[in-house]
Amino acid sequence: MSGVNKVVLAYSGGLDTSVILRWLQETYGAEVVAFCADLGQGEELEDARRKAEMLGIKPENIYIEDLRETFAREYVFPMFRANAVYEGTYLLGTSIARPLIAKRQIEIARETGADAVCHGATGKGNDQVRFELAYYALAPEIKVIAPWREWDLTSRTKLLNFAERHQIPISKDNMGEAPFSVDANLLHISAEGKVLEDPAETAPEYVHTWTVSPENAPDEPTTLEIDFEDGDPVGLGGERLSPASLMERLNEHGARNGIGRIDIVENRFVGMKSRGVYETPGGTILWHAHRAMESITLDRGMAHTKDELMPRYAELIYNGFWWAPEREMLQAAIDHSQHTVTGTVRVRLYKGNVIVEGRSSPYSLYSEAHVTFEDDEVYDQRDAEGFIKLNALRLRLWHSHRG
Incomplete structure (x- = not known):
């Protein structure tokens, strides 16, 4: 050149x-x-x-x-609004x-x-x-x-x-x-190569430099309350935190409790498979908490559409198309869905597990009056008969002609 x-x-x-x-x-x-x-x-x-x-x-x-702060606010948080996961496990920390x-x-x-x-x-x-x-x-x-x-x-x-x-x-x-190649940032630490190149071999414990092993995590669980506004985490237990400060705090809790370890073989964009050992303590907590927050604030159709779009969105980030117009288009749709994703999620961290224990929101679509097993005055169970028959009509016609 x-x-x-x-x-x-x-x-x-x-x-x-x-x-x-x-x-x-x-x-x-x-x-x-x-x-x-x-x-x-x-x-x-x-x-x-x-x-x-x-x-x-x-x-x-x-x-x-x-x-x-820029990394957390303008890159990590928008990605987590989408619940993006590549190939079912990778939270895209390097990407x-x-x-x-x-x-x-x-x-x-x-x-x-x-x-x-x-x-x-x-x-x-x-x-x-x-x-x-x-x-x-x-x-x-x-x-x-x-x-x-x-x-x-x-x-x-x-x-x-x-x-x-x-x-x-x-x-x-x-x-x-x-012994291996390492990449680290606020969201994760990745390790690849050398002692990790044989996917049949167990990764040595020393590869994990951030999190304790779940076996050595505390016997007492840690309970956190994560506050959300418009799809983004904004605080812990009522204490308002900046994006980077919040991620750092989640990382501390997650690392201490053995949260966020994965060992995967992924498909690289250039065509080969590679084995990686990743640690994403705070991100793993955030992923579970955000989905829990959405579970009571998103309409079913919106939530399911988001889940359909997510693999494509995650693949775009993994492959390097953050600045592509289709990623920006998907981001606009995802962000539109987040206007009511506001409230608090309570999680318990215990020996590598993130356990959702409660969620509440001023925009909650959950109606106890409708789902109760006790007597109610808002739902006529007889309506279900017509609903089922209409949905069964095409099945009855199809199968009646198949002999």
Whole structure:
């Protein structure tokens, strides 16, 4: 690729993106802008700033930004309004982070006059697709650099040798062979590769770095009351919290009680299957609570239609189409359904389980007068006879002619 003068790199300070940073300088002779997003991964990001400066990046070209509130409010919460789950189990923790990182990269490119953006995703995974679909949607003219599809540093040994030649500091835990690859943010931690590549083998306990095992969780349950407004969680037990603060609090409770562990084999967009071990403590609690809130506030037709749309919505996010018009169209329909999803859900957390114990709402459609087994004055049970016969008419006609 010719004519690249300045490039915005999605930078973490780890081995891969530190090598990429120097590789961009050597290969393209371009000025590099290093962008590191704090999405709640729990790392000390000032170390990334110091390393970027040591690698020759001007201070004004280093962006370390706290995007936790934006991530929770504008990405995680809209996705949870849809109850989105990919292939029945995955709550999309990595997938939903990529459109925000990509969007901010494009904004920084415009602010700094950069003509290219760069990511560190490999050519085998989903993230390359997610990043680049977002780049092209938000800036159709942008140039995209994907080092893993260009360079000859095709092994960990070659990366380490490159780092040593260029005096790029590598943390001690990276000097040996890493047991697995980790991605973390406010919503989840994922682990893939190495010791996890054989799906028949049980994942070692040390892979789980966030949650305690359900067996070692407290013997006493934790009870939470989660407050919702218009489909979004807004507080716990009457205490109003910001989106990121609420997620952090749910994560603390969930991790302590062994909530949110899954071990799955998923179908990547690029065609292969991959095994992943994910921890989503707060998100798992939120998913159960939101569905419970909807159970008394959504009309049956609306609720069932949402459930029909959800797999398509989840697949769009997984495959990287957050900025696609059809995702925005589905989001508008989903958001329209949430205007009455307001109230409080009570859940009990116990050894890996999220147990819904109660739900209440000023917009509740639940009518005790109609469902009671005692005498009532609002429902004539004789009406059911005609209802059943009308629904049975086509069945009777069909089966009477089948012999």
